Amino acid sequence: MNILRDVSKLVCKTDRRALASLLKYAETGLKPQYVCKGHMSLASQTDQNEDLDKLYRMVEVEVRGNDPAVLKSYSWFTTTAAMELGITVGECWTPRKANHERLTLLKSVHIYKKHRVQYEIRTYFRFMQFLRLTGSTANTFLEYIQRNLPEGVAMKVTKVEITAIPSHIKTHSEPQQLELPATVEERNL
Known part of the structure; x- marks a missing residue:
């Protein structure tokens, strides 16, 4: 009261x-x-000191893992959640080839180059873009999809923020022109 x-x-x-x-x-x-x-x-x-909410032109989410089926399922979950929340979904794509890392080791410590073992790790990627988000919506959505991230999957988020043009970059009213002397006599004076 x-x-x-x-x-x-x-x-x-x-x-x-x-x-x-x-x-x-x-x-x-x-x-x-x-x-x-x-x-x-x-x-x-x-509320005089509170900041305005940030605006993002695009939020790109990159997920990477060892199983392409898990990444496909997670991208379906993420885009469905975004559509339910009214977030504009941009492109969702995956590269054609996975990233292959091969490691060749000797089986034995004492025998050289006769018996080898080769290990291979394949890393698959999936990219998703979400367009025109506010800061609070982006933070809430990203927290939700990060909490539901499957095991063995890594996430990288890239945000493109919309900002005002700084005053020192804005165009000036009129560029100044230099006056050049017309004749040789004016140059000597």
Whole structure:
């Protein structure tokens, strides 16, 4: 009820709608953005230092693992979850060939080059793009898909943020032109 004492200074006694909305917000604990026209808002008093939400043009998720079937299933899960949350899904692709790493070792310590063992590790990749996300949506979505990441699968996330053009890069109004002398006599002076 302490909030009502503070709010009573802001709201006129005749404005019943504003008072009803403030009572609703006092019960829920939420902060109203605007009380009503002509009155000061509570949000402007409390949220002056909060940053704006970041905007991402694209969030690219790269997953890699040793089993292509697991990666295909996980990409289906991720894109389905994104569609259910209303996130725009861009391209989903996989490279044609896997990354092969071969390691050749001798079987025996004492005999050279007669008996060898060759080990091979294949790493498969899958890329998924999600377009036009806000910072809070991206963080929530990425946390959800990371918590459901299968065992043996690694994830790499690349975010492309939209920012304003800095003032030192913006074009100037008019480039300055140098005045060149027209004749030889003007050059000597």
